[in-house]
Amino acid sequence: MHALLQERLEALRAAGLHRRLRCLPSAAGRFVEHGRTVLNFSSNDYLDLSHHPEVRAAARRAVDEYGAGATASRLMSGHLPLHAELEAELAGWCGHEAALLFGSGFLANAGILPALLRPGDRVYADKLVHASVIEGLRLADVPFKRFRHNDAGHLARLLTEDADAAGLRLVVTESVFSMDGDQAPLAALAEACRRHGALFMVDEAHALGVFGPEGGGLCRLLPESLRPDLTVGTLGKALGSYGGFCACSAKLRDYLINTARTFIFSTALPPASAGAALQALRLCRRDEPGRELLRRASRFHAALRAAGLPVPAEAASQILPIAVGDNVRAVALAEKLRGHDLLVTAIRPPTVPPGTARLRLSVTLAHADADLDHAAEVLARCQHEVQP
Ligand SMILES: Cc1ncc(COP(=O)(O)O)c(C=O)c1O
Structure with a gap:
C-alpha cells in the first residue's frame, strides 16, 4: 500500500x-x-424476521420464479411484478400514495437528496442525522445548516432567518435515531416546515416495523396535515432483508425516477430480497x-x-x-x-x-x-x- x-x-x-x-x-x-x-x-x-420460515420461503419462491438477479436498471429492462407489488404495499404501510425501491437505504438517501436539490436551495438537517443523509447532502453540493438535535425551536429560527431566500427548502431528520435510540419531535418539526413552506423528509429506518399502526412508522401517528413529503426506509433492518425505498406522492416518485442517479444507474433489487421483504412486511402489518x-x-x-x-x-x-x-x-x-x-x-x-x-x-x-x-x-x- x-x-x-x-x-x-x-x-x-x-x-x-x-x-x-x-x-x-x-x-x-x-x-x-x-x-x-x-x-x-x-x-x-x-x-427476528430474517430467519422467519415464511420470509425465507418467500425468498426461495422469488428465486425459483424470477432467478437470482434483476439483471439491469429498471429504466433499462423494466421491473418484475414482485417489485410493483412491494412498492404498492410499502406505500400503504407508510401512509403515502406511492413508493420507489432503491438498492439500499444508503443509496436512497444518497440519491434522493442530490435529485431534489439545486444551487440556491437550502437544507436543514438534524445534527445527528445518519451518514447516508450527509453523503446525499455532500453529493447535492448545496450549503446545509444543522439544527440542534431534536430542537424544533432552533429549526424554526433557522427557517425564519432564511425567510426571504428564494429556492426550495428541505428539512431532513430521522424518526428514531440510529445511535441514540431517541425519537424526533416530528409534529413540531413538521409544523415548522408547513409554516415556512419547506419540504419535510423523514428517515424511518429504525422505526418501521416497530412503531405506529401495523408497524408503519412514527410518521403514521401524525395527523394527515403533518405527514412528511418523503419517508425513507430500509428493507434491511426490521424487515430482515436488503434494499431501501422512499414513499411519497406519485408525482414525486415520477420526479425521482427521472432524477435520482442511484436509482437510474443501478441494478434493480434482487427478487429474493424483494420477496423476503414483501412477506416480512405482511407479517408486520398482520401481527404488529x-x-x-x-x-x-x-x-x-x-x-x-x-x-x-x-x-x-x-x-x-x-x-x-x-x-x-x-x-x-x-x-x-x-x-x-x-x-x-x-x-x-x-x-x-x-x-x-x-x-x-x-x-x-x-x-x-x-x-x-x-x-x-x-x-x-x-x-x-x-x-x-x-x-x-
Ligand atoms: C438512519 C439510517 N438511514 C439509512 C441507513 C442505511 O440503510 P441500509 O442499511 O439499507 O443501507 C441506515 C443504516 O444504518 C440508518 O441507520
Missing part, C-alpha cells in the same frame, strides 16, 4: 478508531458458536410484532438502569445506548462482553461525535426476557472490570 495510506491507517489505530471485520457463523440475534450460545445485540433484525419488541426493550432498560448502567432516562425505542465516552475503553468493554458471549458493538467517531463513544445495544425478538436479564447482569459486572 502507498506509504501515505499506511500513515493514515496508523493514525486511525493510534486514535482508537481502527475497525476490523470478523466472520461469524450467523447474523441472527441468538446463535451457537463453538457450542456456546451467543446473544447478538449488534443486529438491526429487530423483529413491534409491540412485543418494545415491551422487552422497556423491561431490559429498567434492568440496565437498576444495575447502575449509564443508559438514557427513558427507553424511547429498541435501541439502547450505554455511554462510555473514551474510544479505547468502549472497545475494551465490547471485547470483554464478547468473552461472555455477548456481541455488542463499540460505536466510536465518526459514527458518533468525538468523546461520546458508547455501546449500542439493539434488542430483538430473538432475545427472550431471560436472555435480557442475563445480559444486564453481565453488563453490570463488566463495566466495573474495565477501568475508565
Whole structure:
C-alpha cells in the first residue's frame, strides 16, 4: 500500500478508531458458536424476521420464479411484478400514495437528496442525522445548516432567518435515531416546515416495523396535515432483508425516477430480497410484532438502569445506548462482553461525535426476557472490570 495510506491507517489505530471485520457463523440475534450460545445485540433484525420460515420461503419462491438477479436498471429492462407489488404495499404501510425501491437505504438517501436539490436551495438537517443523509447532502453540493438535535425551536429560527431566500427548502431528520435510540419531535418539526413552506423528509429506518399502526412508522401517528413529503426506509433492518425505498406522492416518485442517479444507474433489487421483504412486511402489518419488541426493550432498560448502567432516562425505542465516552475503553468493554458471549458493538467517531463513544445495544425478538436479564447482569459486572 502507498506509504501515505499506511500513515493514515496508523493514525486511525493510534486514535482508537481502527475497525476490523470478523466472520461469524450467523447474523441472527441468538446463535451457537463453538457450542456456546451467543446473544447478538449488534443486529438491526429487530423483529427476528430474517430467519422467519415464511420470509425465507418467500425468498426461495422469488428465486425459483424470477432467478437470482434483476439483471439491469429498471429504466433499462423494466421491473418484475414482485417489485410493483412491494412498492404498492410499502406505500400503504407508510401512509403515502406511492413508493420507489432503491438498492439500499444508503443509496436512497444518497440519491434522493442530490435529485431534489439545486444551487440556491437550502437544507436543514438534524445534527445527528445518519451518514447516508450527509453523503446525499455532500453529493447535492448545496450549503446545509444543522439544527440542534431534536430542537424544533432552533429549526424554526433557522427557517425564519432564511425567510426571504428564494429556492426550495428541505428539512431532513430521522424518526428514531440510529445511535441514540431517541425519537424526533416530528409534529413540531413538521409544523415548522408547513409554516415556512419547506419540504419535510423523514428517515424511518429504525422505526418501521416497530412503531405506529401495523408497524408503519412514527410518521403514521401524525395527523394527515403533518405527514412528511418523503419517508425513507430500509428493507434491511426490521424487515430482515436488503434494499431501501422512499414513499411519497406519485408525482414525486415520477420526479425521482427521472432524477435520482442511484436509482437510474443501478441494478434493480434482487427478487429474493424483494420477496423476503414483501412477506416480512405482511407479517408486520398482520401481527404488529413491534409491540412485543418494545415491551422487552422497556423491561431490559429498567434492568440496565437498576444495575447502575449509564443508559438514557427513558427507553424511547429498541435501541439502547450505554455511554462510555473514551474510544479505547468502549472497545475494551465490547471485547470483554464478547468473552461472555455477548456481541455488542463499540460505536466510536465518526459514527458518533468525538468523546461520546458508547455501546449500542439493539434488542430483538430473538432475545427472550431471560436472555435480557442475563445480559444486564453481565453488563453490570463488566463495566466495573474495565477501568475508565
Ligand atoms: C438512519 C439510517 N438511514 C439509512 C441507513 C442505511 O440503510 P441500509 O442499511 O439499507 O443501507 C441506515 C443504516 O444504518 C440508518 O441507520
